[in-house]
Amino acid sequence: QVQLVQSGAEVAKPGASVKVSCKASGYSFSSYYLLWVRQAPGQGLEWMGRINPGNGVTEYAQAFEGRIAMTRDRSTNTAYLELKNLRPGDTAHYYCAKICGGACYGGAFDVWGRGTLVTVSS
């Protein structure tokens, strides 16, 4: 079945970087955009950006420009999110999700990973 499996929880210090992975299975990895969404404790969902796994082209939310990088490895069907210069306000669950296709359309996000908790603390 279609699955997105994320890496485990991370603890990082302010100013450091963190890299979270998202391994896809059960579908053609290169055919559907993967995106990242974060959720701070008790807060709503925030779209961070997306990557086209086929060609590696990325689009980032303006709020993260300059300190975000999304990459992918087609040999392992894995997408990565790196967030740099971390601040305490970056403490959140980070989710990867897949753009839907086939019978689903319109740019909705139909499959989600379980999330990776990133804690930023000195």
Added chain:
Amino acid sequence: QSVLMQPPSVSGAPGQRVAISCTFNSSYIGTIHDVHWYQQRPGAAPKLIIFAGDNRPSGVPDRFSASQSGTSASLAITGLQAEDEADYYCQSYASSLRESVFGGGTKLTV
């Protein structure tokens, strides 16, 4: 001000109908595309329940329906059940921002 605005909370008794609104910021009207809806239970990842206006993915009960106009969208849940208690988010793409956006979320209490 947010691009998509939702009420913080709604409530209803079991068996009743509730509606959750998603109002478009007037500055972005005309640039917001199809609206989608997600359900998020405590401790879980969001789950797609409505895509592109009023379409349900396989497995989502027909108690869930939605509508969309040029200025807002709305999610309706009929025959409320205890398991419907969750946070609900609307989401779309704002072409003027070239970003996907979420509403602030609505907590449904049954």
